[in-house]
Amino acid sequence: MDEGGAGFAASMPRPEAQRSADGDVVNRLKRPITGHEGGPVAIVMAPTFDEAGEDIGATRFMAGIANRTIVEQTHRDIRAFRIYDGPSEAHRHVLARDIPRGPGGACPRRKEMIEFFFDCSSPFTYLGFHEVQRVAAECEAPVIWRPILVGGIFNTINPSVYAFRANPAPAKQAYMIKDLADWARLYGLTIRMPPTIFPINTVKAMRACIALEPEGKLVPFAEAVFRRYWSEDQDVSSDAVLAGICEEVAVDPDRLLAAIASDAVKAQLRRNTQELVDRGGFGTPTIFVDGEDMYFGNDRLGLVRDALSRRRSPSPAKQD
Template identity: 40%
Template sequence: MAKTCEFFFDYASPYSYLASEQVEALAKRTGADIRWRPFLLGGVYKATGNVPPISNSSKAAYLFKDLVDWARHLGLPELRLPENFPSNSLRANRLGMVAAEQGRIVPFSQAVFRAAFTEGKDITDPAALAELARAAGLEPEKALARSETQEIKDALRRNTDEAVARGAFGAPTFFVGDEMFFGNDRLMFVERVLSTP
């Protein structure tokens, strides 16, 4: 039976973007299932007392260089941050929950991440999100309306609360069973666990 890797992420997180560009290939190499699970990084920070790296001036100064280095290392397009970085990703994350519900989470997530971090697009803009939803095979108007329902809001909150309860303190966070891994740079350890019989 294939192992499952749960991938908790937030569309505002550039390190989640870097992870999103690697997890499907990892799944092919290991035969694992990847379960994409949007959550609210701001909610995680609040619940755990953690703070965004950008709130520390030294970390903020290093952040962009590190992201550019990682993008080059992975052979990805030149990394760009949106002008409104860090973005309020609440609407995008709710729409991600709708995409998951409709079996379109991978193409939707890749479209959102690439729009934000290779094109510098504003993912808080409903019109931009509608276009990304359409590109991922969703009906934009219906998907956006669904994303505003209490059911979807509650589902996103549950994802966030569950991740925190299991030990998450930032994004991306991965779980293989009860074992947690934090960060794009820990995917080698995720792969090792997924590859172990």
């Protein structure tokens, strides 16, 4: 557990269960959380409501939060608040929302969540990063972006990647290049494989994604990193290329380069990477639906879509 986390967890305000004007259960904090402007918010953990519409998750708070920065991501009627610099534990994400009743006052339907662990060094992750946004929009599911450093995973639990690079099977290598081209054409992307520098050191780019998430710039920045590396064959490990990307997405390059050198950002990237390993991941992209249902690879996004659809429309109960 991170030093200083226990003290903050102990001081977390407890919720008060209330009902809104239309009868929905809403859990309000007795006082604001430090680091969030705008007053008290509703704090619940998904899944929140049982079949009777009663809250079952409002008191499930995380322990060991060392940093109190809370960031709001809005997706339709759901607001996902990410707590940074917490421990390497699953389910660090707190969901805060005002959930509407269905027709006739039906119980509220919970929203599913996608977690997307990624490193821009992978061409298949470029494909997945692009397509998961479409899947999320279709399924009305918020995406929690989780930048990682996949080299650290390969070094510790998946060294077979390096063995394949050193001694590739020619037929498999040729098919992989064709497969990439097929997927890229399907998605309307350009991927040049292999790029001049491969593999690439993306540690600065991934730290930048961590640093930019609080201001809502992670997605455009990561998209630009993917495009510059995989489509335009630029060296995204260099400060000059990263500075150019900053200008493209309206970010001060000097401020960002200073941020990615901070201990807090470095530590968060390490924690994200270790968390993926702890949760059974072994590469990029890795996708979780509702925190536990894991999928690996761009080509599994059809299964992610199906998993989200099944959760939204559960099978009818069996008749006796």
